[in-house]
Amino acid sequence: MNSFGGNWTYQKIKIIEDYAKAYLQIMKNRPYWKLMYFDGFAGSGDINIDGALDSKVIEGAAKKIVAIKEPKIFDICYFVELDKQKAKNLQQSLHQIRKAGVFVVEDDCNRKLKNMSHFLKSEKGKNHKVLAFIDPCGMEVDWASIECLKGLSIDMWILIPTGIGVNRMLTKNHKISEAWWAKLEAFFGISREILDHDFYTFYEVPTLFGDNQKIFKKNNGIKMIEHIYLQRLNEVFDFVSKPYILKNKNNSIMFHFVLASNNQVAINIANDLVKRLNYS
Ligand SMILES: C[S@@+](CC[C@H](N)C(=O)[O-])C[C@H]1O[C@@H](n2cnc3c(N)ncnc32)[C@H](O)[C@@H]1O
Numbered sequence: 001m002n003s004f005g006g007n008w009t010y011q012k013i014k015i016i017e018d019y020a021k022a023y024l025q026i027m028k029n030r031p032y033w034k035l036m037y038f039d040g041f042a043g044s045g046d047i048n049i050d051g052a053l054d055s056k057v058i059e060g061a062a063k064k065i066v067a068i069k070e071p072k073i074f075d076i077c078y079f080v081e082l083d084k085q086k087a088k089n090l091q092q093s094l095h096q097i098r099k100a101g102v103f104v105v106e107d108d109c110n111r112k113l114k115n116m117s118h119f120l121k122s123e124k125g126k127n128h129k130v131l132a133f134i135d136p137c138g139m140e141v142d143w144a145s146i147e148c149l150k151g152l153s154i155d156m157w158i159l160i161p162t163g164i165g166v167n168r169m170l171t172k173n174h175k176i177s178e179a180w181w182a183k184l185e186a187f188f189g190i191s192r193e194i195l196d197h198d199f200y201t202f203y204e205v206p207t208l209f210g211d212n213q214k215i216f217k218k219n220n221g222i223k224m225i226e227h228i229y230l231q232r233l234n235e236v237f238d239f240v241s242k243p244y245i246l247k248n249k250n251n252s253i254m255f256h257f258v259l260a261s262n263n264q265v266a267i268n269i270a271n272d273l274v275k276r277l278n279y280s
Pocket residue numbers: 002013040041042043044045046047059060061062080081082083086107108109110135136137140
């Protein structure tokens with residue numbers, strides 16, 4: 001079972017569920033389209049919410065989506081989960097709700113996003129529309145997997161680890177290992193030279209024995225990560241919604257959750273959902 005905490009887990013699932021219902025309502029009268037729900041980080045079906053004094057189990061997003069019958073169902077529900085046992089548990093519990101058109105694959109989301117983009121570009125896939133939910137724990141999504149979605153009929157909700165993953169890798173003292181630089185480059189699809197320039201200030205300090213370089217991390221790292229990632233999304237999708245900001249109990253930002261889409265109506269719906277939660 002997946003285990004994590006916070007009110008934001010409920011809210012994130014509520015957003016995707018409410019959005020899916022609004023999406024299906026609009027698509028109800030457009031029978032030409034085959035509707036696919038793609039969940040790239042599907043989990044095990046249930047989530048263990050860790051509280052300060054107790055913990056409880058809630059249904060994950062996959063179960064909520066497969067259970068939707070009104071205004072209509074998704075023709076295909078495709079779930080990707082890397083962990084073998086979680087994928088097995090998920091399949092068992094989803095098939096108790098619905099079997100036809102519900103697929104669970106044990107695989108890497110990055111690979112499946114690329115497979116999906118090939119499918120949607122093919123003759124067979126061109127009458128399909130996708131609602132995607134990309135809900136990683138950290139920095140598992142490579143930019144190359146998002147980039148290949150350009151121009152396709154996809155509405156994609158994505159959780160961006162602005163506060164927990166990326167900002168921690170961009171260390172204050174600029175001591176960043178080769179492995180971390182490689183991860184940051186894959187995540188943003190941007191070279192380290194440009195990232196260096198965006199996040200750090202370099203000063204040459206004259207000393208008796210020549211210049212000495214001092215490096216400072218710029219303020220507002222999380223804001224800059226948000227800005228750069230949303231700008232990148234905007235290069236692939238025509239529109240990006242306002243973010244739902246997920247904070248921990250110390251009020252520190254952990255993630256930004258946004259919708260990227262080529263459809264302005266989709267963004268309007270997302271902005272309404274986000275606005276309600278950000279100020280609730
Ligand atoms: C935040 S949880 C998802 C929770 C789920 N959306 C829900 O509502 O229950 C992330 C899940 O992604 C899985 N995972 C991690 N890396 C992955 C990858 N590269 N591809 C697919 N799944 C992955 C983890 O095993 C974990 O179950």
